[in-house]
Amino acid sequence: MDWDKLRIFHAVAAAGSLTHAGDMLHLSQSAVSRQVRALEEALNTVLFHRHARGLILTEQGELLFDATRSMNKRIEAATARIRDSEEEVFGELRVTTTIGFGSLWLAPRLPKLYEKYPDLNIDLMLEERVLDLPMREADVAVRMKEPSQADLIRKKLMSIRMRLYATPEYIAEHGEPLTIEDISQHRLICQNPRAAQVSAGMTLVQQLLTQDIRSTLTVNNYFGVLQSVLSGLGIGVLPDYIIEDFPSVRRVIPDLESSEVPVFLAFPEELRQSKRIAAFRDFVQEEIFAHRQTRKALEVGRADKV
Template sequence: MESLDWTLLRTFLAVVESRSLSAAASLLKVTQPTLSRHVRELEDVLGVTLFIRTARGLEPTEAALGLINDAKSMGAAAQALALKAFGRSQQLTGTVRVTSSVMVANLWLPSILADLRQAEPSIQIELVPSDTNQNLLRRDADIAIRMADPTQGDLIARRLGDAALGLYGTQSYFEKRGRITTMQELMQHDIIGFDRSDVILKIFAANGYRVVREVFPLRCDDQMVYWNLTLAGLGIGFAQVMLASKVAILERVPIDLIPPMPVWLVMHEEVRTNARIRRVADFLAMAITELLQNSATPRS
């Protein structure tokens, strides 16, 4: 039997996962005819049929099912090899991919990245704003700024500090509806909630108030839109103290419902030896740590 080409096995796994040549082609960023050719080549090398077409899509045969675990093991080994090779690069040139929450990408990182570009003009930055954690093991990003302790193995996490959260409303809102001093008063006000996320529901439940989504007259999961709804005076919203304390029109409700969020810088242990990634990671860590330490004293 001929030696197996990893490209063919990668195609095989993508088709198994997606059950569709077109979906697998989109995932691997190649054309559908190319994937179709890869499947035929692998079937010729192995001497078996790997997929049958059904109403639900391409279904793996018994022969294919017997290959999946071995193919995944080869894929993991190839990925580990690529990470190690990438980690040995010592040039302060090239691209570093950074991911963070939408709020951090919009309101923390622009000025920090401006300073980084001044310091390291040969390093290019790709910024991925996402409230869904990117998979660092798959190299969806090189560095992540996260508000939760990472649980994946093979990741290096550096805690940079804490970001306090508070409840805020605009002065005009409070002038119309009155100030708030107790939880009972808070529950009589318009609180801006989340749409599909249950995070705010859990916060209220942890404080003894089991509420349903409909308690919140306005709901949105997008963090930047949520922030702008609060600024527009549409109700009481959760906000980072370090951001809200710098906005003159916002007032903080003197009720704390949630502890500060830890801020982590995370990267794969293999890429921390890459000079440009290490440089960007160190720069971000220093800048964000300083930002958190120097947060303005919140307005009451």
């Protein structure tokens, strides 16, 4: 099968328009149309339904588009591996992680990575949806559970727990809860139980909500929970890694916490030799080690004050 025709078909299917595909490929609309028509004739099938507003894939077109999309991902992976044969770390690195971890822990530390590798271009994708790494939706992921796919290289980075936090100003005004029953007299700020989150955090929130709490504020990510806590709105359920960068926030009810949540770094087997992946992995591991040391020091200092 003619690879050039497949390339043009893929561009048309992705754009939904002969004109837009031609612009991307630097070809005229008529040239693109001829190639698509020739491919349809070679396959003896219709690949697009044509109408005034653009093109829609037929069932046969969808099958071929799935194949060309997979081919395109493989070509991108091969290109990345070829580029990574160079000694220097450069180019695009697509990193996916949760909104909370990405915005509260990872993003504030990225200046150190850019300082070391100024030619690196990071595409940071923050969402709760688990992206498909083997299909190259991202290059590397930091996930709050062990990845289930067999063709991924994974490394456990650390474990975190969900705990209760409030500002000293809030505690001074509203009093400090000492038991889980005391939570009913405070406003609880947490992720919405219906929002995507790790099961350990959801279990702790559900346990707290059984206390007939008078007022709640639910947010769909931990960044929003933290900002609400810092604004003095109430007591928030937050991951324990926040205390390093927000030392003014105090933990309340110290004996109440979630079960451990493992944090894994994962990337496709085919990117094992990627220097960009290696640079990011080493950077995260170094920051995790520094984070642990800082957290221990903070916890010891707070214990001494008590």
